[in-house]
Structures are given as structure tokens and as C-alpha cells.
Amino acid sequence: MKGTTLIQPKKMTKNEDLTRRQIRYLCFRLQTEIEGGNKATREETGLMSFVDRIKEHMEQQEDFGGWNMFAKTWDVDEKSPLVVVKRTSSIYSDWNKILKEEAKELPKEKKFLTNKLSEKVQEAKKKQQAAPEEIPPQEEVPVPAETKQVKNDLQEEVQENRKQSKKVSFWDRLK
Secondary structure (H helix, E strand, O other), X not given: OOOXXXXXXXXXXXXXXXXXXXXXXXXXXXXXHHOOOOOOOOOOOOHHHHHHHHHHHHHOOOOOOOHHHEOOOEEEOOOOOOOEEEOOOOHHHHHHHHHHHHOOOOOOOOOOOOOHHHHHHHHHHHHHHHOOOOOOOOOOOOOXXXXXXXXXXXXXXXXXXXXXXOOOOHHHHHO
């Protein structure tokens, strides 16, 4: 890659170089390890090189309540993330509070398509719900023989057209 320079990320050498987000990530990794998940193994470079130092630093503080209680009873401070502070509420209740403040309420009425057929269907449903009356069973109306003959003729014509068509149906292709 001629003419380009790679920007190297800032080298982190001290705990103070870490952001709150990075420290919380390490704390969650240590919590996961304690609870039987993947180990938070130390690496030579990068964020995971701080695992041992952060673990030791947090465990020495007075308000540290154990790794399994991270984000439940204790957390890292907003302004100085290397300081352990007791939580007044859990992350779940904080999240629910944010959702209530930020999320829009969903409409309670269902919106339907507004074509004429759907309007008629909705009106019929409303009428039926408003006055649910028992519909008397209808007697079978005799179908004239002429209507049956027309129906049979149409079905035969459709079958004949299918036989003459060069199109192959999906189901025929499977055979």
C-alpha cells in the first residue's frame, strides 16, 4: 500500500490509560470467569494485558463485593473508573428506567389495511362483537343440476389446459 500510513492505536501502559468502558469490560470478563464461563486470560498486548492488574486493584478496595456481584451491588465510578462504588440500583432497573424515559409508547389500536374489503370485514367483526347473536343453522339449498354441470365443465377445461400447457409445475419437477 504505497503512500499510506497506518495509525497505531495509543499504547496503554498504565491502568489510568483505560476508559470506564474498557474497565467495565474487564470486570465483566472476570465476572464471567468466576461464574464458570470463559477464562479472562492475560495477553501480551492490548486490553487483556491489564486483566491481572485490574483484578488485583479492584479486589483491594473497600466496596468490592466479589466478582459475581459486579454490576449488581457494586460498579466502577463514572468519573474515576478505577474506584469501586456501591450501586443503589441494578443495571437491569437502570436499563428499564432509561427505556421508560426514551422509548415511545406503542399504539394500542391495531391498524388494518384500508381497502374496501378490509373495512367491510372489520365492520362485520365489530357488529358481531357488539351483539353476538346465535346464527341459526342454514338448510342446505339445493344446487340446480345446471350449475353443477357448469362447474364440472370448467374443472374439466382447466385440467385439459394444464395437460396441453408446456409449463411444468413445481411438483412435477420433483418427481
